[in-house]
Amino acid sequence: MSDKKMDDFSRILERLEKRLLKAGKENSIKMTRDLITVQNRLYMQLESLSWLQRRLSIKGQLPGLRGWAASPDVLLHLHTHIMTSRPSVVVEFGSGASTLVIADALRQNGMGKLISIEHSNHYGVQTLATLEAEYLQTWVDLRIGDLESWEDEHMSPKNAEKPARWYPKSLLNGVESVDLLWVDGPPGVTCLYSRYPALPAMSDRLSTKAEVWMDDTIRQEEKDICERWGQDHGFQLEYYPLEKGLGRLTRAV
Structure with a gap:
C-alpha cells in the first residue's frame, strides 16, 4: 500500500x-x-x-400498585380530596386499590357511600375480600356485571375492529347526586375509547358540585375523552402530571 x-x-x-x-x-x-x-x-x-x-387507617397492606393498578401518587390525591371535600356519594368505574382507599377516606370522614362498578367477577371478589378484611364493606356498594354492547353515542368509529362495550346500565339503578366520579375502567383493550360512556351515562346523576376524575391520561385516548367531555358537558379540564396522568374535570364557574 x-x-x-x-x-x-x-x-x-x-x-x-x-x-x-x-x-x-x-x-x-x-x-x-x-x-x-x-x-x-x-x-x-x-x-x-x-x-x-x-x-390510611387500614391495618393490612394495600394491593400491589404496579402494572394496571392505580399509582400511589393518584391514590394519595384521591384520598386527600375525599377527606377534604367530604362527598356524600362517590362512584368509581373499575374496582381495586382505589376502592379500598376511597372507602377508608369515607370511614375517616364518618359519612358517604362508594358505589363501585366492576365488570370482572374475579377482581370483584378480590376487592370484596379486601374490604371485608378491613371492615370497610359497609361503606361500599360493589356492583358486578359483564360488559355489554353500548348502543348510544360513542367516540369509537362504527367500523372499528372491536364494537363499543360498557358496563350494564342496570348497575346504575338508584344512583343519583354523585359528588365524585372516578373513572379507571373498563380496560383500554375493551374497545377504542372504552371509558367514554362514563360521563354520558352519568351526566344526569351528578350533583351540582360534582367532579370527574380520569386516570391514565398519559394515554392519548383518555386525553381525547376528557377533552370531549369538557366540550360536551360544560366542564373545565385540568391535567395533573402524575406517573400515569390524571384528568380532573370541574364545573365551570
Missing part, C-alpha cells in the same frame, strides 16, 4: 474513532439522563406511598 493510501486510511480511521467517541459520549449522557428520570419517578412514587400509608 502506498504512503498516500496509508495516510488516507489513517485519516479515515481517525475520523471514525472521533465519531465513535462522540456517539459513545452522547449515548452515555442520554443513559445518565434516563436513569435520573427513572430514579426521580421511583422516588416520587415511594414518597407518595409513604404519605398514603400514613393517611
